[in-house]
Amino acid sequence: MVRLRLVLLALCVTLGLAVAPAHAAVQAPYSGTETIATGKPFIPFIKALSGAIKAKGFNIVGIACATCAAKSQGVTVPGNRVFFFFKPAYAVRMLAASEAAGIEAPIRVYVTEAGDGTAEVTYRLPSHVFGAYEVPDLDVLGAELDADVEAIISAAKTNS
Secondary structure (H helix, E strand, O other): OHHHHHHHHHHHHHHHHHOOOOOOOOOOOOOOEEEEEEEEEHHHHHHHHHHHHHHOOOEEEEEEOHHHHHHHOOOOOOOEEEEEEEOHHHHHHHHHHOHHHHHHOOEEEEEEEOOOOEEEEEEEOHHHHHHOOOOHHHHHHHHHHHHHHHHHHHHHHHHO
């Protein structure tokens, strides 16, 4: 009798899971994530973003383009780019404060093309990323980087 109840309970749980509604993907799964609608067309914005990063004294160490990769497979997807950038002086400060934090560099800014053709920017606040280490010097660096990234995005919005 006990065994039958366990079998029935297991069956109910299994069926309950099988008919559970599907959930949409979480748009920003990490706390400290910012998304900004620029109101600017995608291509001019990414060109302006590149210029704004350089004008603020950062080095662009890479740009990833899933749109480009999809196109090489004969698939069309909305525009997107991930910009990877950092300043050498910030790298020196970061590593002096915590070698473990080196995995957090470079800064990553993800630009996507919205349905109306405008650019949206998503990034994790550097203060949040570096704050997880609970190192005072990284807290200072993270706050400076927050201001830098905000200024870069603002300049790109103005100049696109």
